[in-house]
Structure formats: C-alpha cells, structure tokens
Amino acid sequence: MIYHFTVLFSIIILITCQQNEDIVECNNQDLSQYYLDKINPNEQEQFAYKILHGYDRNLTTLAYITASAEFESHLHQNDTSKVSAMEKYYDAYRNCLKTVAIIGRQLKNSIDHPNASLRWLLIRTQAIGDAAQNDTTVKFDMQKLKALIKKIYRDKFSWNNTEIAIDEVQEIMGGLKSPDDLLSLWKATYDAPAPMRHHYSALIALQNQQAKQNRTSATFHKYT
Missing domain, CATH: 1.20.58 (Methane Monooxygenase Hydroxylase; Chain G, domain 1)
Structure with missing residues (x-):
C-alpha cells in the first residue's frame, strides 16, 4: 500500500x-x-x-x-x-x-x-x-469520530463468559464445532461494533460534506 x-x-x-x-x-x-x-x-x-x-x-x-x-x-x-x-x-x-x-x-x-x-x-x-x-471544525470532528472508532475496536466484549476483542474473533471461530456456538459468536460479534458502524456513517457524511464545500467554493470562484 x-x-x-x-x-x-x-x-x-x-x-x-x-x-x-x-x-x-x-x-x-x-x-x-x-x-x-x-x-x-x-x-x-x-x-x-x-x-x-x-x-x-x-x-x-x-x-x-x-x-x-x-x-x-x-x-x-x-x-x-x-x-x-x-x-x-x-x-x-x-x-x-x-x-x-x-x-x-x-x-x-x-x-x-x-x-x-x-x-x-x-x-x-x-x-x-x-x-x-x-476547515478546522470538520477536521476536529473527524478526529473525534476516528478516536471513537478506535476505542470500540480495541474494547473487549463478552461472549460465553469470556472477554474477547474483535480481532480475536476469526481465530476463535475457526476452532468452534457447535453450530449454536458459531451462531452465538456471530451475533455477539455483530452487536459489539454496532456503534462503530454509526460512527463510520457520520464520518462518511462529514467527508462528503467537506467534498461538497470544496466543489461549491471552486464553482463560486469560477464565476466571480
């Protein structure tokens, strides 16, 4: 990359x-x-x-x-x-x-x-x-959202009386044999980062807003 x-x-x-x-x-x-x-x-x-x-x-x-x-x-x-x-x-x-x-x-x-x-x-x-x-205000809001996303990613969540992190899920899932356990882990993994998806949506909206402001500013100056 x-x-x-x-x-x-x-x-x-x-x-x-x-x-x-x-x-x-x-x-x-x-x-x-x-x-x-x-x-x-x-x-x-x-x-x-x-x-x-x-x-x-x-x-x-x-x-x-x-x-x-x-x-x-x-x-x-x-x-x-x-x-x-x-x-x-x-x-x-x-x-x-x-x-x-x-x-x-x-x-x-x-x-x-x-x-x-x-x-x-x-x-x-x-x-x-x-x-x-x-555009320091938008930049600050973006940094705040990124910090929240990082915190959610790093925080552990409970599953089957165990505290695990999101990046541990794949390894644990590979060792499970019970369909019930797989379904339970899948559901917990889906629910845990739910706030992250909300923050990502807000982050994308801010990025789109900034892009729109750039285009509007450029168009305005073009005709002045």
Missing part, C-alpha cells in the same frame, strides 16, 4: 518529493517572482498547466486510495508500528496537498491569461488547499 502511494506522489509533475524511510515528504518548490519573470506568459501558462494537470489527473485516485488506507488502518489497531506509520503518512499526504495549493496560488497571482481550463485548475487547487488548511 505504501508503495502505491509513493508511485502516485512521484508522478505529480514538478512537485519535489523525497523518500524518507516509508514516508513521502513533499517540499515546497521555489517559484519566486524572479523565476517567473524570466519566462514569457506562454511559458508560464504551460508551466502551470503541467503542474496542475498532473495533480488534477490523479486527484480522484489519491482520494480513493486515502479512504481505503484509512479503513485498512483500523484493521491493524494492535500493531502500533503500522498505525504510527499510517498516521505519519496521512500527515505527509495533507502536507503534499497544501504544497500544491501554495503553488497554485503563486501561479494564479503571476499569470494573467484568458485560459478557462487553466484558470479552473488553479481555482480548484486553491479551494482544496484552503479546505485542508482552514
């Missing part, structure tokens, strides 16, 4: 990325006014398009893989090294988004060209970066 993330970040054109153990870090590219003034407006346009088109092309894939990795991280709650690496990777991913947003803002201020598609890419990049940086 980490390998696929690394490949995707590597193909975001002209964003300087370096590999540090299993974490990808994206560094801000120096786009000084002096550098931009040295190239003509057409070259500036092509330069901006190469950066932002690469980002736009991979945006959907990056979002999908991030969501998948978020779900996968909950399956390794007892492996602290994996959870720690995953959390660091998410921070690096958010920093990469911010880096691209900063580049978008710099280019937007430097390029005055009536190219609708290029302008849309710049605005979309800026809107996504602003949301990642400024």
Whole structure:
C-alpha cells in the first residue's frame, strides 16, 4: 500500500518529493517572482498547466486510495508500528496537498491569461488547499469520530463468559464445532461494533460534506 502511494506522489509533475524511510515528504518548490519573470506568459501558462494537470489527473485516485488506507488502518489497531506509520503518512499526504495549493496560488497571482481550463485548475487547487488548511471544525470532528472508532475496536466484549476483542474473533471461530456456538459468536460479534458502524456513517457524511464545500467554493470562484 505504501508503495502505491509513493508511485502516485512521484508522478505529480514538478512537485519535489523525497523518500524518507516509508514516508513521502513533499517540499515546497521555489517559484519566486524572479523565476517567473524570466519566462514569457506562454511559458508560464504551460508551466502551470503541467503542474496542475498532473495533480488534477490523479486527484480522484489519491482520494480513493486515502479512504481505503484509512479503513485498512483500523484493521491493524494492535500493531502500533503500522498505525504510527499510517498516521505519519496521512500527515505527509495533507502536507503534499497544501504544497500544491501554495503553488497554485503563486501561479494564479503571476499569470494573467484568458485560459478557462487553466484558470479552473488553479481555482480548484486553491479551494482544496484552503479546505485542508482552514476547515478546522470538520477536521476536529473527524478526529473525534476516528478516536471513537478506535476505542470500540480495541474494547473487549463478552461472549460465553469470556472477554474477547474483535480481532480475536476469526481465530476463535475457526476452532468452534457447535453450530449454536458459531451462531452465538456471530451475533455477539455483530452487536459489539454496532456503534462503530454509526460512527463510520457520520464520518462518511462529514467527508462528503467537506467534498461538497470544496466543489461549491471552486464553482463560486469560477464565476466571480
């Protein structure tokens, strides 16, 4: 999974990325006014398009893989090294988004060209970066829901006068021979994480709300 993330970040054109153990870090590219003034407006346009088109092309894939990795991280709650690496990777991913947003803002201020598609890419990049940086309320609510999900996953529940955890169920189930015991364990395992399913629904709703805000913000700026 980490390998696929690394490949995707590597193909975001002209964003300087370096590999540090299993974490990808994206560094801000120096786009000084002096550098931009040295190239003509057409070259500036092509330069901006190469950066932002690469980002736009991979945006959907990056979002999908991030969501998948978020779900996968909950399956390794007892492996602290994996959870720690995953959390660091998410921070690096958010920093990469911010880096691209900063580049978008710099280019937007430097390029005055009536190219609708290029302008849309710049605005979309800026809107996504602003949301990642400024929407602290939604971010806090998401963190709170994730913490609740982790707690439910780690808590033990009672079955057959025994305290077991969710990740122990598969091993126990493999050793059962009585259909009644299997049914009883299945029911207990279904009931125990019921609040987790509720929190997941709330988390998905927040993520959809944030995506809608991004689209609305981008559309608003497009017509202003």
